[in-house]
Amino acid sequence: MAEPFYITTAISYPNGKPHIGHAYEAIAADVIARFQRAQGRDVRFQTGTDEHGLKMAQGARNKGIEPRAFADEMSPLFQEMCDTLNVSYDRFIRTSEADHYRASQAIWKAMAERGDLYLDRYEGWYSVRDEAYYEAEELTDAEDGSKLSPQGTPVEWTVEESWFFRLSKYQQPLLDLYAANPDFIQPESRRNEVVRFVEGGLKDLSISRTSFDWGVPVPGSDNHVMYVWLDALTNYITGLGYPDETELWKRYWPANVHLIGKDVVRFHAVYWPAFLMSADIALPKTVYGHGFLLARGGEKMSKSVGNVVDPIELAERFGVDALRYFLLREVTFGQDGSYSAEAIVNRVNSELANSFGNLAQRTLSMIFKNLDGVIPAAGHADEDRALLDVVEQACNKLTDEFHGFAFSAGLEAWMNAVFACNAYVDTAAPWALRKTDPARMTDVLGTLVVAIRQLAVAVAPIVPASADKLLTLIDSGQGGQPIAQPQPIFPRLELPEEEAA
Template identity: 50%
Template sequence: MSQTYYITTPIYYVNDKPHIGHAYTTLSCDVMARFKRLDGYDVTFLTGTDEHGQKVEKAAEVAGVSPQKFTDQVSQNFRELTAKLNFSNDDFIRTTEDRHKQACQKIWSILLENGHITLGKYEGWYSVRDETFYTETELVDGKAPTGAPVEWVEEPSYFFNLSAWQDKLLAFYAENTDFVGPESRFNEVKSFVKGGLRDLSVSRASFKWGVPVPNDGDHVMYVWLDALTNYVTATGWPVDGANGDAEKHERLWPADLHMVGKDILRFHAVYWPAFLMAAGLPLPKRVFAHGWWTNEGQKISKSLGNAIDPNHLAETYGLDQTRYFLMREVPFGNDGIFSVPALTQRINGDLANDLGNLSQRVLSMIFKNCDGIMPAQPEKPAAEDQALLASVDALLDTVRQHIDKQAFHEALRVIWQVISNANRYVDNVAPWALKKTDPARMAEVLAVLAETIRQVAILVQPVMPDAAAKILDQLGVDPAARDFTQLAGQARLANGQMIAKPEPVFPRFVDEADINAG
C-alpha cells in the first residue's frame, strides 16, 4: 500500500470573492499534492469554505437573502476558482454541511466532558471583520491591529481553558522542531505562547448563524473552533457518527500539512493543537505560513480597489505562466510584490526563452535533421553528455528536498539551472554544425538534449501541468510513463518513434498597449 499524504488549505471565508491570496495558498497545496502523487503517494488534498459567523449573517442581511442562500452562492465562486486554475483537490468542504456540524458538536462534547469548556461571561473588544477578540493593549488608536473597527461586547460565553495548555504546547514545539515553517514564524508562535495564554471564548450568544452548541440553544460555536474542525471532518471523523469512516480517518489523520496565510498562523499553531490535545486526537505534522502579496508594493485592500483577480491573470497571461510566476518569483514564506513587468519577465525570460526555446529548437532539429525519428542515446557518452545527464539525473533528490520544506522557488531555481546547462551545451556543441561534419554525433547530442527536456518536463508537471504535458506529448512520452519512477537515470527516452512537427509551448507575451504606443 502506498504512503498517504493529507494536505489542506485553510477554508476560505465567504464574505468576499476569491483574490490572489486565496489562489496562492491553494496553488501551493496543489503543487505539493501533484508532486506527492507523482512521487508515489496516495494524496488527499482538501479545500473549502468557512461559512458561519456574524460577518456572513450581516452580509446576507444586506443582500436580502438567507445566510444559507448567501453562502451557497459565494461558496460556488471558490469551487469555480479551483476549476479555472486547474487545482486538483480531492474534496471540497463547506462548514454548513451536516458532516461538519456533527464533527463540531462531537469535538465540543468531548471537550466539555473532559472539563476543558466552562460557561462564563465575555467582556471585551471584538472585531466583526476579523472574527477576533482583542485586549485593550492590542488596540492601535482604538482599532484592531489589522485596522478593523472594534466594538465593546458583553455576553455569556463558553470558554476553552487555553491557559492550561501553555507548558504542553511548548513541550510539543520542543519535540517537533519542524512543526511550523518557516522558522521565523515558528519563533513568533513560541514567543506568543511563552508570553502566557488566556482562556478562549468559544461560543457566541449575540447571533444565530453558526453550529448550535450541544444542549444549549442560546449559543453557537465560535467560528474558530467550528472552522478548524473541518480538517478532521473530512477524514470521516467522528468514526462512529452518521458520516463516520474509520478506515479513512485512520489513513489520513494526522494531516501532513496545513498550509495557511501568516495572518491565521496563531489559530493553527496554538489554538488548534490545544483543542486536539484536549480532545485526545493526534496533532498535525506541520503547519506552513506563507507571506502576502502586495500590488506593486501597495497593500491589497478592498478600500483601495487594488485586488488582483487570479482569473484575469490566467486569462491574460496564461494559466501555467501565472502558476509558474506565483511559485517562482518570491521565496515561499516571504511577502511578495506583484507587478506586471515582473510577470512578463518570467514569461518571456524563464519560460519562452529558456525552457520554451530549448524544447522548440531541439525538437525542430530532430524533426528536420533526423527525419522526425527520435535518435538513440549515445552508447559511449562524451564528457559533456555525461555532465549534462548527471545534472538532470540528480534533480529529483534535490527538488524533493526543497518541496518537502515548501521551498517551491528553490525547487524551480535548481530545475532552471539544468535548463541553463542544457542551453549552454547546445551552444557549445552546436548540433546544427555537426549535421554536415558528423551526423551521427549530431543525433547523439539531440538525444541527450531530448532526454534532459523529458526529465525537466516531468519535474515541472506539478507547477505547469498543461504545458509539461504538451512538451511530453511532443517528445512522444507515454502518458503512463510520466511519474517520478521514470527519473534519475531509472529510465531514458525511447528512440525510434516518429515525432510531429513541434509547436511552441510558451509564446512570448507582448502587451498590446506597448504595440499601440509604439
C-alpha cells in the same frame, strides 16, 4: 502500500470574490500535493470555504438574502477558481454541509466531556473582519480615536453570554509541544512569534455567540452558535469522516501539513492543537504559515481596501501555468512578495518561453525535420554524459528543496540546468552538424531529449498542463514511432498596453 500524505489549505472566507492571495495558497498547496504524488505518496488534498460567522451574516444582510443563500452564491466562485487554476483537490469542503455540523458538534462534546468548557459572560474587544478576540494591550489607536486590532482592523467592545474553552490549561502543554517538535510551526520566524505569544500567558477563549444564529448550534444550548474559528478548524477532520473511524480517518490523520497564511497562525498553532489535545485527537505534524502576496505598492491585498486582483482574470491574461510558475518562482515561500503584470511577463518570457520552451521547441523541431520525427538515443561522449549529470543533480536539488517548501530555490537549480542545456546546444551547434557530422547531430539531439524529459518531469508539479503536453509528445516517440510536429509549449507573453504605459 504508498505512504499517506494529507495536506490542507486554510479554507477561504467567501464574503467576497476570491483574490490572488487565495489563489497563491491554493496553487502552493497543489504544487506540494502534486510533488508528493510524484514521490510515490498516497496524497489527500483538501480545500474549501468557511461559511459561518458574523461577517457572512452581515454580508447576507447587506444583500437582503439569507446567510445560506449568500454562501451558496459565493462558495462556488472559490471552487471555480481552484478548477481554473488546475488545483487537484480531493475534496472541496463547505462548512455549511451536514457532515461538518456533525463533526463540529462531536468535537464540542469531546471537549465538554474533558471538563474544558464552561458558561460565563464575555466582555472584550472583537474584530468582525478577523473574527477574532483581542486583549486591550494588543490594540492600537486609529486616527479617529477608535481601536484597531494588530491586523489594523476595527474592533468593537462586545458583551454577551458565552461558552468558554479552558485555553489557559493548555499553556504548558503547548510550550512542551513546540519544544519537543521544532518543525510543528514553520517557518522559524512564525514559530518564534507563537512561542512568545504563548509564553506571555493564555486566557480562556470565548467559543460561542448569541448575538446571531448563522453557525453550528452548540449542543444543549440552542441559543448559542459556535465561534466561527472552532467550527472552521474542525473542517480538517470533517473531511476524513470524524467522528467515525473511517478508512480515510485511519489512513490520513494526523495531517502532514496545514498550509495557511501568516495572519492565521495563532488559530492553527495555538487554538487548534489545544482543541485537539482536549478532544484527545492526534495533532497535525506541521503548520506552515506562508507570507502575503502584496499589491504593486507593497500593500496587503484586502477586499475592504478594494485592491484585490482577480486570479481568474490573471490566468486568462497570462495562462494558468505561467501564473503558477511566476508565483512560486518569484517569491521566496514563507516570506512576503509582490506581483505586477510586468514582473510576470519578464519572468515567464525569460525563463519559460525563451529558455526552457525554446530549448524544447528547437530540439524537437530539428528531430521532426531532420530525423523523420524519430527520437534518437542519447550520445555517450564526455560532454553528453556531463550534461545529463548536471541535469540529474539539478533535479535532485529541486526535489530536496521542494521537500522543504523552498520552491524558488528548487526552481533556481532547475533553471541552472536549463541554461546548461542551452549552452550545450550553442557549443554543439546541431544545425551545423547536420551537414558536417549527421551521426553527432543525432547523438546531441538524443541527449537533449533525455535532458528535456527529465526537466519536464521535475517541473511538472508547477506547470502540470504544459509539462503533460511536452511529455506526451516525447513519449509518443517511444519504440521508434515518429512524433507529431511540435508546437510551442510556452508562448511569449506581451505586456498589456495600459501596464506598459
